[in-house]
Amino acid sequence: MSKKQQVSDDLYGQAAGAIGGLAVTFGVLAAIKDKLGLSWPATVLLTAGVLVALGYGAWRLRAAIVRMLAGEARTGTALKQEAPTTATEAAEEAVPAHPELTAALTTAGVIGREQVIRADEVTITDVPTGTLYDFLVPKGRTYEDVEKRLGTVAGMFGVTRLHLTMERSRDNERRVKLLKLHEPPFTKPFPAPTRQEIEAYPGVPFGHDVTGRLAGVPTFDKASLLVAGMTQMGKTTLVNGIITCLLIAYGEFEMYLLDGKFCGLTKFEKKAVRYESSDDPAVFENMVDELNARSDNRYAKIKEAIQKRQPAPKFTPVIFIVDEAADFFAHDESKEGKEQARRIAEKTRSLVAKSLESGISSVLMTQRPSTNAIPVMVRDQFLYRMCLYVASAGTTKVALGDTYFETVAPINPALLDPDIKGQAVLFANGRSTLIRGFNFEDEFIWSVVDQAIAVKQQEKTLAAPPKSPIERAIEIMRNEGVDFMRSVDLAPHLGITEPDPTECGKQLSALLGVGSGRTAQGRGYKLDDLTAAARSSS
Numbered sequence: 001m002s003k004k005q006q007v008s009d010d011l012y013g014q015a016a017g018a019i020g021g022l023a024v025t026f027g028v029l030a031a032i033k034d035k036l037g038l039s040w041p042a043t044v045l046l047t048a049g050v051l052v053a054l055g056y057g058a059w060r061l062r063a064a065i066v067r068m069l070a071g072e073a074r075t076g077t078a079l080k081q082e083a084p085t086t087a088t089e090a091a092e093e094a095v096p097a098h099p100e101l102t103a104a105l106t107t108a109g110v111i112g113r114e115q116v117i118r119a120d121e122v123t124i125t126d127v128p129t130g131t132l133y134d135f136l137v138p139k140g141r142t143y144e145d146v147e148k149r150l151g152t153v154a155g156m157f158g159v160t161r162l163h164l165t166m167e168r169s170r171d172n173e174r175r176v177k178l179l180k181l182h183e184p185p186f187t188k189p190f191p192a193p194t195r196q197e198i199e200a201y202p203g204v205p206f207g208h209d210v211t212g213r214l215a216g217v218p219t220f221d222k223a224s225l226l227v228a229g230m231t232q233m234g235k236t237t238l239v240n241g242i243i244t245c246l247l248i249a250y251g252e253f254e255m256y257l258l259d260g261k262f263c264g265l266t267k268f269e270k271k272a273v274r275y276e277s278s279d280d281p282a283v284f285e286n287m288v289d290e291l292n293a294r295s296d297n298r299y300a301k302i303k304e305a306i307q308k309r310q311p312a313p314k315f316t317p318v319i320f321i322v323d324e325a326a327d328f329f330a331h332d333e334s335k336e337g338k339e340q341a342r343r344i345a346e347k348t349r350s351l352v353a354k355s356l357e358s359g360i361s362s363v364l365m366t367q368r369p370s371t372n373a374i375p376v377m378v379r380d381q382f383l384y385r386m387c388l389y390v391a392s393a394g395t396t397k398v399a400l401g402d403t404y405f406e407t408v409a410p411i412n413p414a415l416l417d418p419d420i421k422g423q424a425v426l427f428a429n430g431r432s433t434l435i436r437g438f439n440f441e442d443e444f445i446w447s448v449v450d451q452a453i454a455v456k457q458q459e460k461t462l463a464a465p466p467k468s469p470i471e472r473a474i475e476i477m478r479n480e481g482v483d484f485m486r487s488v489d490l491a492p493h494l495g496i497t498e499p500d501p502t503e504c505g506k507q508l509s510a511l512l513g514v515g516s517g518r519t520a521q522g523r524g525y526k527l528d529d530l531t532a533a534a535r536s537s538s
């Protein structure tokens with residue numbers, strides 16, 4: 001249908017409706033006029049008045065209904081809006097902030113001004129050494145926010161950094177376990193651990209932490225340790241404790257000891273593969289040379305295994321321990337002295353740097369942690385560092401590294417009480433722990449050394465591999481009680497029956513893998529040379 005036609009149909013419809021409406025209206029008015037007996041104008045006016053009044057009444061009624069409905073809706077919305085505010089307030093009222101922790105952590109800048117430590121997420125326990133705070137930092141924060149500002153937090157608690165230790169939790173990054181000591185650390189000594197306690201420790205314990213638990217490093221494998229501290233602060237005692245624990249916890253290892261203080265490490269002489277008591281740099285250099293040769297030998301074996309696609313060879317760990325190392329890097333300002341010091345520093349750096357693969361670890365101690373005592377190129381190679389009491393923060397940096405105070409929660413060793421001996425800051429794997437070294441009874445150390453030797457003997461007897469010619473030569477010379485033996489005298493012991501001395505010497509040297517030396521007694525072998533050669537081949 002067209003639009004035009006629809007419009008004309010609509011007009012017809014509306015006109016018909018209007019005529020119908022007029023006819024009905026006229027009919028209704030005529031009926032009213034007839035019923036009431038009024039004139040036509042009065043009937044029209046009365047009807048119009050009644051209709052207007054009815055319309056007004058209907059409008060009033062509709063408005064009242066609309067108002068009523070709108071009123072109900074508004075009340076509902078208002079209630080809905082108010083409800084959450086009231087609920088939040090109720091929750092906040094029900095869970096108040098922990099005042100002490102919130103104030104301390106806000107002022108220390110650990111949490112924001114608008115944040116709180118919820119009291120229902122705080123547990124405070126009294127332990128024998130202090131007060132333990134176990135709490136959750138607000139959402140969006142982690143324990144690291146506290147750790148980074150531990151010194152400031154300690155200040156807020158009215159104690160020093162030394163009084164505070166913190167632990168992270170395995171269950172939640174937001175959980176912080178903070179221990180505030182009642183007294184300065186180690187005010188009361190802890191008893192030295194028993195053999196069983198050391199055996200049960202997962203790693204090598206170096207001492208007690210401030211709560212009396214054993215603290216140390218997870219492994220000494222592929223690691224090196226630098227121990228610095230001023231004289232009489234307990235370095236030697238601490239390292240004697242560490243060696244004792246190594247003997248108990250570490251299983252089989254070879255020990256090279258250089259006692260720069262002459263008697264600091266003597267208790268372990270019997271167990272050492274090589275023990276020297278000297279402050280002569282040449283002795284130090286000689287030991288470093290021997291160890292570097294062993295290291296090179298081990299590297300060669302590793303390389304060979306890789307080339308042959310064999311599993312990496314296993315080496316017996318070697319630990320080189322030097323008490324008072326600084327003297328060996330010092331020089332007398334002469335040209336030769338300076339050259340020797342430079343050479344020794346480079347060889348030591350190389351030895352420490354290679355410990356990772358060669359399994360030869362070094363422990364260097366120094367009582368002179370001054371700028372040039374241990375060359376920086378040597379110091380920087382140490383994975384573990386320890387610093388006992390030193391007089392200044394500057395000296396701490398010499399021992400622990402130039403950037404030590406920028407690490408997480410550093411502890412300043414200059415703040416340690418120098419009267420409580422053996423305290424040290426252990427800096428390992430980027431974290432600092434305050435410990436106190438063990439002060440074992442002599443009898444305990446002797447028994448540990450004896451037992452380690454006995455176990456070694458037993459193992460040797462049980463699984464004695466056939467001796468190499470060089471080992472047999474060493475044994476022969478030791479049994480004879482001589483430091484030197486002529487080739488012609490040694491050869492028959494090793495089954496060489498060649499009568500011609502030159503040929504005999506050649507065969508012997510080929511068998512041993514070492515050349516002979518000429519001495520006043522004739523051509524032959526020194527026990528020391530054979531021992532060094534035997535060591536460097538293992």
Ligand SMILES: Nc1ncnc2c1ncn2[C@@H]1O[C@H](COP(=O)(O)OP(=O)(O)OP(=O)(O)O)[C@@H](O)[C@H]1O
Nearest residue numbers: 230231232233234235236237367421422437438439
């Ligand atoms: N953990 C400890 N507990 C109790 N006493 C200790 C402890 N450590 C060391 N001492 C005591 O402190 C004194 C000094 O110790 P030690 O000889 O080990 O220090 P040092 O730093 O090696 O000294 P130096 O470098 O002068 O030889 C010793 O009398 C020792 O008994």
